[in-house]
Amino acid sequence: MAVLVYTEAAKGKIRKTSLEAVNYASHIAQLLGTTVTAAIAAGTDAALLPELGKAGATKVLTLAGDKLASGNDAAWAMALEQAAAAENADVVIFSHDLSAKTIASRLAVRLKAGIVAGAVEYPTVNGTALHVRKNAFSGKATAVYAMHSAKKIITLLPNSFQVKLGEGTATVEAFNANVDAAPAGIVVKERKTRETTTVPLPEAELVVSGGRGLKAAENWGPLEELATVLGATTACSRPISDMGWRPHHEHVGQTGVAIRPNLYIAVGISGAIQHLAGVNGSKIIVVINNDKEAPFFKAADYGVIGDAFDILPRLTEAVKKFKASQH
Amino acid sequence: MKILVCVSNVPDTTTKIAFTNDNTEFNKQGVQFILNPYDEWYALVRALELKEAKGSGSVTLIHVGPAENDAVIRKGLAIGADDAVRIDAEPADAYFVAEQVAAYAKDKGFDLIMTGKETISYNSSMVGGMLAELLALPYISLATKLDLSGTTATAEQDVDGGTQVVECQLPAVISCQKGMAEARIPNMRGITQSRTKPIAVVPVSGASTLTSVAGYTPAEGRKAVKMIDPANMDELVQLLHNEAKVI
Ligand SMILES: Cc1cc2nc3c(=O)[nH]c(=O)nc-3n(C[C@H](O)[C@H](O)[C@H](O)COP(=O)(O)OP(=O)(O)OC[C@H]3O[C@@H](n4cnc5c(N)ncnc54)[C@H](O)[C@@H]3O)c2cc1C
Numbered sequence: 385m386a387v388l389v390y391t392e393a394a395k396g397k398i399r400k401t402s403l404e405a406v407n408y409a410s411h412i413a414q415l416l417g418t419t420v421t422a423a424i425a426a427g428t429d430a431a432l433l434p435e436l437g438k439a440g441a442t443k444v445l446t447l448a449g450d451k452l453a454s455g456n457d458a459a460w461a462m463a464l465e466q467a468a469a470a471e472n473a474d475v476v477i478f479s480h481d482l483s484a485k486t487i488a489s490r491l492a493v494r495l496k497a498g499i500v501a502g503a504v505e506y507p508t509v510n511g512t513a514l515h516v517r518k519n520a521f522s523g524k525a526t527a528v529y530a531m532h533s534a535k536k537i538i539t540l541l542p543n544s545f546q547v548k549l550g551e552g553t554a555t556v557e558a559f560n561a562n563v564d565a566a567p568a569g570i571v572v573k574e575r576k577t578r579e580t581t582t583v584p585l586p587e588a589e590l591v592v593s594g595g596r597g598l599k600a601a602e603n604w605g606p607l608e609e610l611a612t613v614l615g616a617t618t619a620c621s622r623p624i625s626d627m628g629w630r631p632h633h634e635h636v637g638q639t640g641v642a643i644r645p646n647l648y649i650a651v652g653i654s655g656a657i658q659h660l661a662g663v664n665g666s667k668i669i670v671v672i673n674n675d676k677e678a679p680f681f682k683a684a685d686y687g688v689i690g691d692a693f694d695i696l697p698r699l700t701e702a703v704k705k706f707k708a709s710q711h
Numbered sequence: 712m713k714i715l716v717c718v719s720n721v722p723d724t725t726t727k728i729a730f731t732n733d734n735t736e737f738n739k740q741g742v743q744f745i746l747n748p749y750d751e752w753y754a755l756v757r758a759l760e761l762k763e764a765k766g767s768g769s770v771t772l773i774h775v776g777p778a779e780n781d782a783v784i785r786k787g788l789a790i791g792a793d794d795a796v797r798i799d800a801e802p803a804d805a806y807f808v809a810e811q812v813a814a815y816a817k818d819k820g821f822d823l824i825m826t827g828k829e830t831i832s833y834n835s836s837m838v839g840g841m842l843a844e845l846l847a848l849p850y851i852s853l854a855t856k857l858d859l860s861g862t863t864a865t866a867e868q869d870v871d872g873g874t875q876v877v878e879c880q881l882p883a884v885i886s887c888q889k890g891m892a893e894a895r896i897p898n899m900r901g902i903t904q905s906r907t908k909p910i911a912v913v914p915v916s917g918a919s920t921l922t923s924v925a926g927y928t929p930a931e932g933r934k935a936v937k938m939i940d941p942a943n944m945d946e947l948v949q950l951l952h953n954e955a956k957v958i
C-alpha cells in the first residue's frame with residue numbers, strides 16, 4: 385500500500401504545488417506506515433525527478449499512454465486509476481489546481497473515492513477514516529470532513545504547507561497506462577501563456593494588490609515597483625479588473641482567485657467582505673489606506689494610514705535599503 | 712438545444728455564520744441564502760443567451776436540496792429558465808450532488824450541462840468533472856467564454872499560468888466563471904411567470920455518502936492591527952522581517 389501523488393513539472397522545475405503535495409503525502413504515509421509514490425508524465429526531464437525524492441517520494445512512476453501527452457483529463461484519470469491499483473494506493477493526493485478540478489474529480493468517480501477539495505491542514509487518522517480540514521463559508525470557518533470511503537482523494541490548497549526538502553531518493557519506474565478507451569475529450573486550439581517572470585498568483589508567497597484608491601490604470605507604476613523590489617506578484621480588487629485597468633487573472637476575492645500568500649499588501653482597497661473572502665487566508669496582511677475607517681484595517685496585521693502615492697515610493701525605498709543591508 | 716444548468720444555494724457572503732450541536736452542524740436559522748453567483752451570473756445567463764441566439768430549445772435548472780431551497784430555484788426561473796428539477800435530499804458532498812444530477816440527466820438528451828466554477832461556500836470545484844466522468848462526456852472547466860456552432864462547442868478556459876481556446880463535441884459538461892456573461896436582474900414579468908413555472912421534485916436514487924462533516928471551527932479573528940507611522944516605512948519593513956518573518 386502506498387500513497388499516490390499526482391505531480392507536474394513546468395518551466396524547467398517540479399511545480400512548487402507538486403512538492404507541497406508530495407510533502408503532504410509523506411506525512412500521511414508516516415501516519416499510515418507506508419511510502420509515497422509520485423506519478424508524473426513520461427517525458428518530464430529526468431534531471432528534475434530527484435526533487436520528488438527529496439520531497440519524500442520513494443518511487444516515481446513516469447506515466448506514458450497515447451492520450452496523456454495532450455492532457456486529456458479522462459485519460460489521465462484512467463492512468464492514475466491503473467497506477468493506484470498497481471501501487472495498491474488507497475489515498476491519492478493532488479494540488480487543488482486545474483489538475484484537481486479536472487483529473488481528481490474524474491478519478492474520484494472511477495475509484496468511488498470520497499474527496500476533500502482544498503485541504504488546509506495535515507489529516508488525522510480516526511480508525512479507517514481520515515479527518516481532513518478545509519475552508520468553509522468564505523474563510524469564516526473551517527470544516528473537518530470525515531472520509532469514510534475505502535479510497536480517498538485529498539487536494540491541497542496551494543501555499544497551505546511550506547515545502548521541506550530532505551535527503552531522500554526515489555527509484556524511477558516507467559508505467560505504461562492503457563488509456564485507449566478514453567474518449568476524445570477536448571482539443572486545444574490555441575494556448576495563451578502569460579509571459580511573466582513572477583510567480584503565478586495562487587502560488588505566490590508575496591502579493592501586492594491595488595484597488596480603486598489608485599484611481600486610474602496609469603497609476604499602477606509605484607505599486608509595480610514595490611512588487612518588483614519585493615519579488616512579489618501583483619493582484620487587484622474586482623472593480624479594477626472589471627474596468628479593464630488590470631487583467632482579469634489578477635482579480636482576487638470571492639469571485640476571483642482565492643490566495644493565501646505569506647504577505648498580502650493591500651493598497652487603496654476598502655476591504656469589502658467579498659474581497660476578504662479571497663485573501664483572509666494570507667499569513668500577514670498589510671493595509672495602506674487614506675481612510676482610517678476603512679474596514680480592511682480590522683482584518684489587517686499592520687496598517688498605514690496615508691495616501692498611496694506618498695506611501696508606496698517610500699515603502700519601496702525602505703525595502704530596497706533593507707535588501708541592500710542583507711548582502 | 713436542451714441545456715441543463717446545475718444550481719446551488721449558498722449563504723450570502725455578508726451573513727453571519729453560526730454552528731449548533733457542539734459545532735457539528737451549520738445553523739441555517741436567520742441565514743440569507745442566495746443562488747450561487749457563478750451558477751446565476753455565468754452558467755444560467757450564458758445558457759439563456761445560447762438558447763435565445765438559437766431561437767429554440769430549453770433551459771432546465773437542476774438543484775439537489777430540500778424544499779426550503781425552492782426560493783432560490785424560483786430566482787433562477789425568474790431570470791428566465793423554463794423549468795426546474797429538484798432532487799429532494801440534503802446533499803452530503805460534491806460526489807452526492809454529481810451522482811444525483813447524473814442519474815437524472817443520463818437519458819434526457821441534454822446537449823449541454825452547465826455548472827458554476829464552484830460554490831462560494833465550499834469552493835470545491837468538483838461537481839462538473841464528476842458529472843463528466845459519470846456521463847462519459849468531455850469536460851471544459853473554468854470557462855470564461857462559450858460559443859456553439861452546430862454540435863461543436865468552442866470555449867476559452869483558464870489553465871495554470873494562462874488561458875487556452877478549446878473545442879469539443881456536444882454533449883458536454885462545462886463549468887462557468889467570470890467573462891461568460893453579464894448578470895441579469897429579473898424583471899416583474901419574469902418574477903410573475905416564475906411562480907407558475909414547474910419545479911419537478913424527484914426522489915433520491917442510490918446515494919453514496921463517502922464523506923461527512925465531523926465538525927466546524929469558526930475562524931479566529933486576527934490580533935489587533937498594529938498601526939505604523941506613515942513617515943517610518945523602515946519600521947514596517949523591519950517588522951515584516953523580524954516580527955512577521957515574511958520577508
Ligand atoms: C456577489 C459579489 C461578489 C464580489 N466579489 C468580489 C471579489 O471577488 N473581489 C473583490 O475585490 N470584490 C468583489 N466584490 C465587490 C466588493 O463588494 C467591493 O465593491 C470591492 O471589493 C471594492 O473594491 P475596492 O476596495 O478596490 O474599491 P472601494 O471600495 O471603492 O475602495 C477604495 C479604497 O481606497 C481608499 N483610497 C482612496 N484614495 C486613496 C489614496 N489616495 N490612497 C490610499 N487609499 C485610498 C478608500 O479609502 C477606499 O477604502 C463582490 C461584490 C459582490 C456583491
Ligand SMILES: Nc1ncnc2c1ncn2[C@@H]1O[C@H](COP(=O)(O)O)[C@@H](O)[C@H]1O
Binds near residue numbers: 828834
Ligand atoms: N446542491 C447542488 N445542486 C445542484 N448543483 C450543484 C449543487 N452543489 C453544487 N452544484 C453545482 O456544481 C458547481 C460546483 O460546485 P462544487 O463542486 O461543490 O464547488 C456549482 O457551481 C453548481 O453549479
